[in-house]
Amino acid sequence: MLIDKYDVRIGALKGMRLNAWASTSWEQPCYEVCALGDAEDDAVPVAVDAPSSVFSSQKAVKQQLRVLRTEDSVWGFLGINPCGPPSFRGLLESRWSNRNGDRPSVLIGETIDAWEVAEGEKLRRTPRLFQALAEIRSKEKTSFQSQVEEPIRTLSHEDIPA
Numbered sequence: 001m002l003i004d005k006y007d008v009r010i011g012a013l014k015g016m017r018l019n020a021w022a023s024t025s026w027e028q029p030c031y032e033v034c035a036l037g038d039a040e041d042d043a044v045p046v047a048v049d050a051p052s053s054v055f056s057s058q059k060a061v062k063q064q065l066r067v068l069r070t071e072d073s074v075w076g077f078l079g080i081n082p083c084g085p086p087s088f089r090g091l092l093e094s095r096w097s098n099r100n101g102d103r104p105s106v107l108i109g110e111t112i113d114a115w116e117v118a119e120g121e122k123l124r125r126t127p128r129l130f131q132a133l134a135e136i137r138s139k140e141k142t143s144f145q146s147q148v149e150e151p152i153r154t155l156s157h158e159d160i161p162a
Helices: 054-068 074-078 086-098 104-119 129-148
Strands: 016-018 031-033
Touching: 016 054, 074 086, 074 104, 074 129, 104 129
Parallel strands: none
Antiparallel strands: 016 031
């Protein structure tokens, strides 16, 4: 189900508007750049000259999406297109924008777990997300091992003073 003219307020598509009529399916929604007067005050002003045709509008949207695919966006960081149900994408994008130095793999993994508990179902149709998550975990593990100069010492109960 698509809500025509829905203004995106958070996440990678902030400042964009859904065009349900131009969308080919609910899995591939078509977004347009909002005119300056229609966007929220803190939205990035990207559409000074709003396109007049559907073709130029789609071209402008594609250009804007390329700009948005940076590490500010979880999808840009992962290097994949947004996937999963809209409620999951919104949760992940909002948590990503509010991250406080957590390792990316922890934040993404916790978000998946939280969404699955809240929705009562497993996250499906997201193989690229899980593949990207596995790659990030592997990189983080390698990075962590190279940063550790000496092995971590585990204390026994005799080593701890009473």
